[in-house]
Amino acid sequence: MPEPKRVWNPPNPYLTEHRELLGEPPAAALEVYEDESQSILSRNDSPDLGFRWSVNPYRGCFHACSYCFARPTHEYFGFGAGTDFERKIFVKRNAPALLEQAFRKPSWRGELIMFSGVTDCYQPLEAAWRLTHGCLAVCLAYRNPAAVITKSLLIRRDAPLLAALAREASVSVSLSIPFLDEDITRRLEPGAPTVRRRFETMELLAAAGVPVGIGVAPIIPGLNDADIPGLLTEARRRGASFAFHTILRLPGSVKAVFLHRLKDELPLRAAKIERRIRETRDGRLYDSRFGRRHEGQGVYWKTVERAWEVWTRRLGFDRDEDTAPGPSTFRPPPAPQPEFFFS
Numbered sequence: 001m002p003e004p005k006r007v008w009n010p011p012n013p014y015l016t017e018h019r020e021l022l023g024e025p026p027a028a029a030l031e032v033y034e035d036e037s038q039s040i041l042s043r044n045d046s047p048d049l050g051f052r053w054s055v056n057p058y059r060g061c062f063h064a065c066s067y068c069f070a071r072p073t074h075e076y077f078g079f080g081a082g083t084d085f086e087r088k089i090f091v092k093r094n095a096p097a098l099l100e101q102a103f104r105k106p107s108w109r110g111e112l113i114m115f116s117g118v119t120d121c122y123q124p125l126e127a128a129w130r131l132t133h134g135c136l137a138v139c140l141a142y143r144n145p146a147a148v149i150t151k152s153l154l155i156r157r158d159a160p161l162l163a164a165l166a167r168e169a170s171v172s173v174s175l176s177i178p179f180l181d182e183d184i185t186r187r188l189e190p191g192a193p194t195v196r197r198r199f200e201t202m203e204l205l206a207a208a209g210v211p212v213g214i215g216v217a218p219i220i221p222g223l224n225d226a227d228i229p230g231l232l233t234e235a236r237r238r239g240a241s242f243a244f245h246t247i248l249r250l251p252g253s254v255k256a257v258f259l260h261r262l263k264d265e266l267p268l269r270a271a272k273i274e275r276r277i278r279e280t281r282d283g284r285l286y287d288s289r290f291g292r293r294h295e296g297q298g299v300y301w302k303t304v305e306r307a308w309e310v311w312t313r314r315l316g317f318d319r320d321e322d323t324a325p326g327p328s329t330f331r332p333p334p335a336p337q338p339e340f341f342f343s
Contacts, residue, residue: 008083034091060119112145178224184266214243243312251286
């Protein structure tokens, strides 16, 4: 039986005190909190992202990916960006109802909604809470386009729903698969499914008529850039029709969490990987400026980008149909008609 995950969090910059544990840290048990948010749509103002609206039925993520850029969002609530982000999970139990309220506003124009802007919308809690399923059902009822990014196998359950949404409006699913090596995956994404099963999920969704692609995200310089040919080749074989990649982002406390995990899990490679990251960030570990967060620099990163260009062209990803949005499909369902009774 594997050793249980132990509590470890970097200092929270929003708190004036930080507790240091004496002795062996306790096991990090799962805790579920109900989020009483009064809205579900989050607006994105960053020019680095290709969407304006996102829906996140959960905060925090059990997948525990060491590099997750969303970890600092937990610090706003007084928690830590380490194991707290992975085990103290918020659920927005009214998410589907809140989404329908947003759709019924006269100001809503049926824009694309991204699921998983800051957390995996199909993480294990979805099996019981079914909040993402409910939100996607609302999208189908209103014919509102959607896109999903996930690592989870739970999305298989919603293949018929997603296929219907693809027919009635539009939807795309990106399977996040950054590594070919299963051992590396277990070390840096300990709560996520295996690589093999993610590719199986991709194939199942494609066979169901759901537009599906691969997200090689993040590319960690010096660790998984050599996986690009193998990942893209297998994704194409499994039915992927598009592919995207991003460079590693280490905002705020993510830097401490990632380096801590890297040194614990890959001690012989950690120094080289950190050096490569700095090489692609002009000597820094991260550049937070708009327009730079997703862009690497230097000769090494140009080599990575060249490899991406060559393999996407060779496999035909660059020839796939245009994914630019067409005319809006958004249609509110008809309001219930009043019933009249005559005696």
